[in-house]
Amino acid sequence: MTEPWGGEPILITDRLILRPFRREDVPLYQAICADPKVMEFLGGTWTPDHTETVMAQANRGGKNAGGMVAIERKTDGAFLGAAGLGVEQWYPDDIQVGWRLIPAYWGQGYASEAGRAWLDYGFDVLGRERIIAMADTPNHRSIAVMRRLGMVFDHEARLRDGEDEFDATIYAITRAAWQSQHRPEILRLSPSFD
Template sequence: MLRAWQEPDKARFAGMCADPAVMQYLRPLPTRASSDAWIDYQLEHQSSHGFCMWAVELRSSGAFVGAAGLMVVNFSAHFTPAVEVGWRLARAFWGQGFATEAGRAALDYGFRELDLREIVAHASIHNARSHRVMARLGMSHNDADDFDHPRLEEADPLRRQTLHRALRSDWLA
């Protein structure tokens, strides 16, 4: 279930971001202060845009799973301006369909409630797990759309990104 952030989530999120496996293909949040700032940014984004990367929890137990949702892409690239869908889950919840379920809920919200025409997703070319989630969500990929992330140094192995797209017309069909 996607929900608003709560104060206790900050410690859980920081713990998740301290796991090298979780952060392998993501820009690092190396300190508690940086992970708290990430959540504060989500809260500001929600206030400004009506959506963000929300907290994800299990309906059955209330366990903290991670974060997923929608964000305005905050860098310039050939596909911007754009809204992206994304997810970041604690390792204990990998491989159980939670990223796909959360991504589907976020896409549905973006297309049905926000009336967005297109939503993108991007990930390191090495992040096979996220590429599989994007495919399960029905997002299309064209090699010509792949790009170098402008906020990452040339030597950074995460710099090269794949871009996937979902269209409202396809989603609602």
């Protein structure tokens, strides 16, 4: 089995580098996923081992909608959190865009910038016709990001995750809607994804 840590950047935007997780990101992302404030609407905190496993899996499949990968700020190399494309158990036919940031970086447009890059990638590189985003219904911050991305309300659902049930709000955007409104955000795709 190959080492899951590191690799070439996947996407680069004006302010961000979206890249595979590095070994030194592990404790930082473990802290995010153990923070009750961050995980309030994400099913609760994760153990360090679970977080590391999810990170390694995302690195192996990040460019192909395999999960979230690292967000690095270009100016100083700061690790801000993660964003990416994935598939959720409740909607196996849909690809979903998502993000998770350190609270100190909330409200600065980083989630929207990363989300735009991943939407561009999902439509232009992966050839998807529709991409969704979902959040616990009370998670107004994530829903606001979805709206800033030009996504529109699709539906609400009562979902089950193990023993827990929660109310989810799902937004979506089609390729046609994205192309009619979007301004290119990606500066470079990694050549390894040809």
